[in-house]
Amino acid sequence: MYKNIIFDFGGVMVDFDPKDYLMERFCHESAEEKIYRLTFGSETWAQLDAGLISRFEGNQKMLEDAKAEGCLFEVQEVLDDWMSILRIRRRMLDLVRRLKSHGYCVYYLSNMPEDALALLREKGLLDKFDGGIASCEVHINKPDPRIYQALLEKYNLKATECVFIDDSRPNVQTAFQLGMNGLQMKESVGTLVRSLATCNISLR
Incomplete structure (x- = not known):
């Protein structure tokens, strides 16, 4: 019996499609x-997600790499503007609310740099969950x-009582390997609700 639903943020709770x-x-x-490769897909971005370097350090490294490849201006534009794509999906917020009203606990597990996490906290997204961890x-x-x-471990959860939702197949596969059920978010919220129903999670 599932008791806990765990959500990714980017691509699930929040619009995030950098490509x-x-x-x-x-x-x-070719420019894209x-x-x-110089920003979202770089090792520097992975270090930002992991909180291993500051935003200032990360941006400086990405700008150095961009300058060497002749696209400093374009990368600067992206670094100045990219958080504008982090729009909270209202229908997903409604799904979280419905799950909680049916007695499920909801958590988040997301790869995210500190500044993006702070932005979503300011927007009140984190308050909708019972807890969670950002990378x-x-x-x-x-x-x-x-x-x-x-x-x-933080919330004393049993893997077999958890359903994990992510837009990334490798992330979902790891959840399966640890004993959770995993759902890959591909299309609409309606599709996700039907997938949850296959796990005997009904919201009616």
Whole structure:
């Protein structure tokens, strides 16, 4: 019997599709690929997610790399503006509320740099959950099993009583390996609700 539903933030609770954002901004596939590699897809960004470097340090490193590849201005634009894509999904907030009203506990487990986490805290998103862990707080990124274990231990949860929802297949696979049920968020909230129903989680 499932008692706990664990949500990722980016791509699940919050709009976050950096490749679409870059394509819309630059309208050029090769430019999008290069800038993604220098920003969101870089090792520096992974270090930001893990809270291993400050935003200032991370931005300086990404700008140095961008300068060496002749796209300093474009990367600076992205670093100045990227958090504008972090829009909270209202229908997902409604789903969280409905789950809580049916007696489930809800948690978050997300890869996220400190400044983005602070923004979502200011917007009140974290208050909607019974608890959670962001990667920057424990210096570990998904899909490393240790961050999942940290959440389970912090709130004394049993893996077999948890359903984990993420837009990333590798992250969902790790949840399965640890004994949780895992659902990959692919499309609409309605599709997710039907997937939850297959886990005997009915919201009617």
